[in-house]
Amino acid sequence: MVMAMARSAEHELHRRRRSRNVGLGLVLAGFVALVFALTVVKVRQGDLMEAYDHQPRVSVLPEEGQDGGTGTTTKEVQQ
Amino acid sequence: MTDINAYEGAPEAEFGDYVALLKPRVMSLVVFTAFVGLSVAPIDVHPFIAFCAVLFIALGGGASGALNMWYDADIDAVMRRTQSRPIPSGRVTGGEALGLGLALSGISVMMLGLVANWFAAAFLAFTIFFYAVIYTMWLKRWTPQNIVIGGAAGAFPPMIGWACATGGVGIESLLMFALIFFWTPPHFWALALFMKEDYHKAGVPMLTVTHGRTVTRRHIFAYTLVLAPFAIWLGLTSVGGPLYMAVAAVLNILFILGGWRVMRRDEDAAMADNYTVERRFFRLSLYYTFLHFLALLVQHWVGIGW
Known part of the structure; x- marks a missing residue:
């Protein structure tokens, strides 16, 4: 009984891991968006390409x- | 059950622990001063480019913060204020902090070069080197003047911001540097007077420990006197104006007055009222830089310079 409960309940460790994974995912997605937006701005400004x-x-x-x-x-x- | 419990002993890091390695509170000052330096520069920068430039300057500052936490983990573990930081508390390993610090240093410098210019990027690289190597690894544990020279690292961001817009250095950016550079020692020494950290145990030669508290009080007042002319001089340059001058005059009179009061205090009297005057001076020092830079920004927006 105790075993079953422990397995089904989410351990604190999982929460910490998810926080790392989601955090890193958002940072990477944000970086991609940033580089894209930067490219658009630089091209529109007519910087020498x-x-x-x-x-x-x-x-x-x-x-x-x-x-x-x-x-x-x-x-x-x-x- | 035993298996699950085995994890309890070794806390695993969550995302926020890595963010904490970047010293977000120090970063906020970097963001603000770099933004002001970039905004008041005579060359206009596209808002998104400005945003990215400030972001990567802040990231570089964060990277040096992570390197600092990696190297100073032994000091942090001894002092009460810093014991809960990610490395001394065991949530992040020293190696992870070093890796994160080095990787973010590289990314921030390269990206700033691509976003703005390579002069600004080199300046950022130098700032990271200065804070992580010259201050953290060398001066901090060696001389009671650690805070004075280390303050330069915190004073570079407005110059980097200025360099992002202009590609160089100007008298205005040098004076913004001086404003933070000479402000740092009285700010930190006031904190050292009432925080009473066990710097000695941690092996950090703080002026309060090496030369005594009376000498520290005199130093605080002396720096407020040195600082004031630079603050006023900045007001006479192209970025200054009547608004900045008014703010600077009031703040510097208050700061010198505060420094004078701190110097005149006797340690017993200070202890008796739990360092009220020192705490008030410290709070004033926080407003001091913030309001000076805010005044520069508003002066620039309003547009009525000399």
Whole structure:
């Protein structure tokens, strides 16, 4: 009788474990959501998404008649 | 039945124990000062970027808190105030705290670099190193000036916030640093006067133990005098204004007055009324930083600077 009750009743240990599992799950889900939202914000802001790729790119050159007015550094383009 | 009872002896951690390792109360100060540093900076930051930046600065602060708890578990086990922390109480092992601290340090620095800029990220990495290694492992157990130099770790967050927005350091961010840096010693020494922890038993050289309580009282007053000019100077920079100046003037007069009263007190008189003056000074010190930074923020929002 006592045995049966002890088995069916939830031990305090299970509560602690569940708290860890649920907590970590929420943190990970939150982190994924955060990175996604961050990506959306960064892309909308128009941050430079093309980096130097071993050859000059027209798209990252400063616009005509502008002295390095874009977000790209001249050093990057010259390389 | 025996099997089930066997678990009773070894308490297992719940999620909150890992959160407690990050010292949430210290984190709240980090969040607030970093947010103010970021907000008052001359370059506007997208609200979500600002939110993420503050979040990862706080996470870095939490990581250094976990490293501190890992290293200081022996001290925490001796002192009454800290005996119930996760490691001394046996709910979390030292190794787990070390692992969590290192992992969160890495994540927070990398993420801050991606969110804001790498200067701010390097600054955060340095702050974690400063708190965990220079303060916790070295100064805390070695010199009674531990709190003075260790206070720098708590003073970096507004500078990191500023660096997130501007990518550098300015006179304003240096003065925000000075405001917390010179505030920390009187704040903690006032606490040490009335908490009367057994620092000696724990092997921590607190000024109250090494140089006596009278010297500590004099130090408290001296620091309130050093602090005031920096608080006023901050008000004269681009982030200051009439509102901040008014708040700073009142708070610094009160703080110097409080420091004076603490210094003039004789230990017997203090003991007789259970450290009323010291407790009042400690409470004032809590309002001191909070209201200064709040004033900076409101000043920025209202927008009537000099």
